[in-house]
Amino acid sequence: MRELLSLRAYARHRNVRLSAVQKAIANNRISTVPDEKGRAKIDPAVADIQWAQNTNPLQQERGSLKDFERTQADLPGASQLPLAGEKTGVQTSVLSEEKAETENVRRQLLEIQLAKQRGELVRVEDISRALANKLKAAQEHLNTVADRLAPILAAETDVSKVDEMLRSEIRRAMTQIALEAPHVTQ
Known part of the structure; x- marks a missing residue:
């Protein structure tokens, strides 16, 4: 008998997310086999064949990192853009500016609340x-x-x-x- 895999193990085997395996099972694109305890297990040899036959390749690549990188490479000036996860001074300064602006707005709102409580504002x-x-x-x-x-x-x-x-x-x-x-x- 072949070794059966858990859903997580099969997701690692296919190099996909667990949710992709769960969707494939829910949509009857791959089948599961109950083990001796009644838990759903996957025969990787059978599931790989079912996956290949029942999954639209365009659907499978939609939203993938490869597809994103390929799209980004086609953009003008893309070679100058930072890679995913790479931090730049521009991002840090934009974040600092946004935080400063948020704090400024928060301060202004508190000043308005205080003026209302003092009776300095009229509707x-x-x-x-x-x-x-x-x-x-x-x-x-x-x-x-x-x-x-x-x-x-x-x-x-x-x-x-x-x-x-x-x-x-x-x-x-x-x-x-x-x-x-x-x-x-x-």
Whole structure:
């Protein structure tokens, strides 16, 4: 009787990953034989023949390191690229820059959180709402100028007095708006 191999041993025999052997078994491309304890074992002579007959050679090479190296060799300037696993100063400096940038962003986020906790930041929506309310109040104050002055101005014939009354009433409305505005302390 021939020596039966475990799935791992057969993967080493074929120089493939264990997952490739497991997929071949799952897809019925190779068969297994139970040993005396009922564990799945592989007859390498039979499985090699089944593997050759039932496996698409293009599928087998897809994703292989040989295929990758062949593709990379066709690229312009590929001879100047480092080999797999080879470290370069460029890679190290890029990694250092990325780490520094990440730390900078993390620091900025912490500063924002701290400013929020201190009450130094205000939400844009809150400011927009407050501004809209103030503009509406300003519009109402300015609209009341016409209501207050219309009867007085209708009787006035002196242009300079009309001008003075208008300016005075507008100043009064603007002062009222300014008094109602929230005070910003620095």
